[in-house]
Amino acid sequence: MNDVMTPFATFCLRMGDNALILGQRTGEWCGHAPVLEEDIAFANMGLDLIGQTQHWYGLAADELGQSPDELAFFRGEREFLNTLLVEQPNIDFAHALMRQYLFDAWHLPMLEGLAGSTHQGIADLAAKAVKEVRYHIDRSRDLIIRLGDGSEESHAKMQDALTWLWPFTADLLARDAADDALVAEGVIPDGDAIKAAFERETTKALAQATLTPPDGPRRTGGRTGNHSEHMGYLLAVMQSVPRAHPGARW
Amino acid sequence: MLPLDDARALVATIPDPEIPAVSLTDLGIVRDVAYDADTLVVTVTPTYTGCPATAVIALDIETELLRRGAEKVRVDTRMSPAWTTDWITPEGREKLRAYGIAPPAVAAANCAGMLSAQHPDCPLCGSSDTSLISGRGSTPCKAQFRCATCLEPFDYFKAI
Numbered sequence: 001m002n003d004v005m006t007p008f009a010t011f012c013l014r015m016g017d018n019a020l021i022l023g024q025r026t027g028e029w030c031g032h033a034p035v036l037e038e039d040i041a042f043a044n045m046g047l048d049l050i051g052q053t054q055h056w057y058g059l060a061a062d063e064l065g066q067s068p069d070e071l072a073f074f075r076g077e078r079e080f081l082n083t084l085l086v087e088q089p090n091i092d093f094a095h096a097l098m099r100q101y102l103f104d105a106w107h108l109p110m111l112e113g114l115a116g117s118t119h120q121g122i123a124d125l126a127a128k129a130v131k132e133v134r135y136h137i138d139r140s141r142d143l144i145i146r147l148g149d150g151s152e153e154s155h156a157k158m159q160d161a162l163t164w165l166w167p168f169t170a171d172l173l174a175r176d177a178a179d180d181a182l183v184a185e186g187v188i189p190d191g192d193a194i195k196a197a198f199e200r201e202t203t204k205a206l207a208q209a210t211l212t213p214p215d216g217p218r219r220t221g222g223r224t225g226n227h228s229e230h231m232g233y234l235l236a237v238m239q240s241v242p243r244a245h246p247g248a249r250w
Numbered sequence: 251m252l253p254l255d256d257a258r259a260l261v262a263t264i265p266d267p268e269i270p271a272v273s274l275t276d277l278g279i280v281r282d283v284a285y286d287a288d289t290l291v292v293t294v295t296p297t298y299t300g301c302p303a304t305a306v307i308a309l310d311i312e313t314e315l316l317r318r319g320a321e322k323v324r325v326d327t328r329m330s331p332a333w334t335t336d337w338i339t340p341e342g343r344e345k346l347r348a349y350g351i352a353p354p355a356v357a358a359a360n361c362a363g364m365l366s367a368q369h370p371d372c373p374l375c376g377s378s379d380t381s382l383i384s385g386r387g388s389t390p391c392k393a394q395f396r397c398a399t400c401l402e403p404f405d406y407f408k409a410i
Contacts, residue, residue, distance in 0.1 A: 037384035037394065038384075040386045041384065041385060047298070047300035047301070047302065047390055048298060051298060052299045052300070054299070124329045124332070127332045128299060131410045132299065133363075135365070138363040138365055139385045
């Protein structure tokens with residue numbers, strides 16, 4: 001599938017897959033978060049993300065010839081183009097929050113840039129989604145600062161989460177020929193500007209949270225379909241019912 | 251054929267499925283009611299991309315119009331310009347307040363995502379001595395606040 005897709009469809013799938021897989025991960029908190037308000041918050045953000053997914057898939061539907069449901073439930077692991085970051089398991093509340101924050105720190109400037117896209121469909125969707133994502137980062141930033149700069153235990157858990165998740169941010173910021181082609185046409189914002197905004201945001205908030213990103217290797221691969229070992233399990237849970245009962249309706 | 255003015259008046263009475271105190275028109279999500287040949291077309295702008303009420307709203311519009319004499323009904327979705335809480339009508343804001351939900355701050359574009367800086371007036375006692383409990387509530391569009399005067403918690407309709 002990857003080698004025949006246009007840069008436009010590749011980009012829409014990457015955006016949609018990021019939102020879907022993170023929406024699935026945050027949805028896993030439903031009924032399990034440490035307090036009711038956070039349970040509701042994760043579930044509601046999952047709704048926003050899965051709503052955005054449908055629109056991203058919709059933009060590429062003509063070219064791909066598949067409905068949003070088919071794209072979500074009937075593709076295999078190698079066909080998903082989400083970043084490694086969003087598929088990482090919840091582990092604990094600290095990991096889920098940090099994953100959300102790092103994603104939001106990239107998602108917000110990306111959507112702000114996309115709101116000025118030369119492609120009207122993308123500009124419309126981004127103008128809508130950016131307002132939702134401002135609320136996402138308002139929460140995730142606030143909580144990583146309060147917990148990072150909190151008790152000894154909460155600090156240790158947030159630092160563990162950052163140490164685990166930080167290497168995967170390279171996959172968020174990665175780009176390839178498909179991106180370059182779209183940047184040249186003004187369809188998507190320049191990667192350097194997104195990276196600079198991501199670094200500005202995270203440098204400031206992580207310092208406030210008294211957390212330190214690790215040195216060392218960075219991970220990439222998700223955007224080209226090379227996923228971590230966690231992805232297959234996530235898809236098995238997410239896809240099992242539609243695959244067992246294809247075409248079933250409520 | 252159901253006259254267009256009647257169709258518009260009917261749509262204005264359909265309640266929001268999540269917050270039945272306000273109608274779809276109060277919320278400002280109905281963009282257009284018009285005939286496309288013999289099909290009555292209602293164009294709606296979704297509130298949140300993932301709002302679970304979106305599908306119910308389309309179904310409610312279709313059901314109500316068919317029940318009241320329309321022969322063919324279609325509900326279209328229009329994404330742009332994106333819905334903003336600034337489109338909630340003055341009547342809608344008053345209905346929200348009377349229902350116990352603090353209406354959103356105006357000029358929403360300037361305050362999206364800045365909840366802790368907000369101190370909406372308590373819809374129960376009117377006090378402005380209020381503070382954020384949680385940025386999410388029983389629906390994606392609401393946050394939870396508390397009032398330090400009457401000591402009651404209340405919902406705030408987030409500006410977006």
